Amino acid sequence: MATSIFDPSKLRIVATGFGPFLDHQRNPSWEVAQAFSQAVAPHFSTDCERLAVTYAEAQHFVERVGYEEGHLLVVHFGLSGRRDHVALERFAHNCRGETRDETGRDGWPDHVEPGGPLALQTLLPLRSLAAEIDARLHEALDLRARVSRDAGEYVCNAIYYCSLRAVERVRREGLPADALFVHVPQLDPVRADAVGAQMGDVLCAHLSDRQA
Template identity: 25%
Template sequence: MRELNVVISGFDHYDGVDVNPAIEVPKAIAEQGLGSASGPDDPLDQVEVTIHVASIPVSFAKAWPTLKETIEATRPDIVIATGLKHSARGVMLERCATNLMDTAKPDADNVTPRREPIDPDGPAAYWTRLPLRSILNDFADDSIPATLSSDAGTFVCNSLFYNLLNWTATQERVLGGFVSFPLVGPAHSSQNGLPLEQQIAAGRDVVREAVRYYLKPSSSDILIA
C-alpha cells in the first residue's frame, strides 16, 4: 500500500481565544484519522496517510522556520497550514498568498511591519495548490458553511502561506495551501463561528480531497477564481 505524509499546521495562540480551532482541528485529525474510504474505487482505499501536526507561533520571523523544521523532519507530500479568522462565519479556503507584510497590530514578537515584501526577490503572489472545487463539493455534502477567500490578508497567516508556496514551487511534487477557520461557536447561531466538531469535519474533508487530488490530479478539481 502506498504511503503519504501530510503536515497540518496551526497557530499556537490567539489573544482572547479560549478554544483555538487552528490547534484543535489538526490535533483531532491526527488522533482520529481520515475515516474509511467511500468505496473500492476511492483512491483513499489504496493509501496509508500519516498525519503530522505542527504548532506555529504567530510571529513573522518564526512561523515559517518552525513549519519548515517539521517539513524537513517528515518530508511531507501535502502541507496544509491553518489559521483563525475572527470575522468568518464559516470555513474560508484561501486562494492566494501575496508577497506583502503590512499590519497595524503587532505579532507575538511585538513586530509591526508596514508595506514590506516577504521575499524581495519573490513573485508578487502564488495561487494555492489545493483542489478547492472538490473541497467545496465535500463541504456542501456535509452542510459545512464555507467560502472562497481572495487572499489571506497581510498578517502572519499570509506570510506563512506565501513562504509555504514559495517553498513548494521548488519541490518536484508537494501540494500546499491554507485554510482559515472561524471562531468556535454554537450551531445555528447568528454570531460568527461554527461548532468545533463541524470544523474538524471540514479539516478532514480538506485533507481527504488533497490526498485524492495528489493521487489522481484533475484540472476540474481546481478552482481559484
C-alpha cells in the same frame, strides 16, 4: 501539479494550527488541526504542529518540515474572527500588514520575501473540495465553506506564502508537494472538532479517488 501524482505510500500530510494571539486567548484553529489530523491518520502518514503567531515561526516551520523530501502536503489552519464561514485560501500574497505579531516586534518589511513573486497559489482543486466540505458542514453544523482569494496580511498569509514558495522550489526538482491554508471562524470546541474531522474525511476521499 495534480494531486494524483502523489504516491500514497510516500505521502505525508502535515496539519498546523496556531496558538493564542492578540486578544484571542483560545484559538480554535489548533483544535481544528488536531481533529483534521486524527481523521487523516488512518489513511496517510500524518503530523500535527501548533505554531506560535510570529513571522519568525512561519519561516522556521518551512525550514524544518521537510518540503525538500517531496510527497508532502501541508494544510495550515488559522483563525479569522471577521468571517462566519470556513475559507479555503487560493492565494498567498507577498505583503505584510502593520499588525504586530506575538513577539510585539514592529518595523517588519512590507513584503514576506522582498523581490519574491507577488502571489503564489495552491494547485489543489479548491472549487470541488470547497463544494464537498460546504455540503457536509452545512448539513451537520449549519456552517458554510467557500473559496477565498485573500489570506490577509498577517502571519496566516506569511506562513502560506513561505510554504507555497517552498512548494515551488520542490516542484522544480520534479517532486510532488502542495500546501493549503484554511481560515476558520470562531468555533466552540465541539464545532471545531467536527469541522476538522469533516475536512479530514473530505481530503482523504479526494486523495483516494485521485489515486484510483
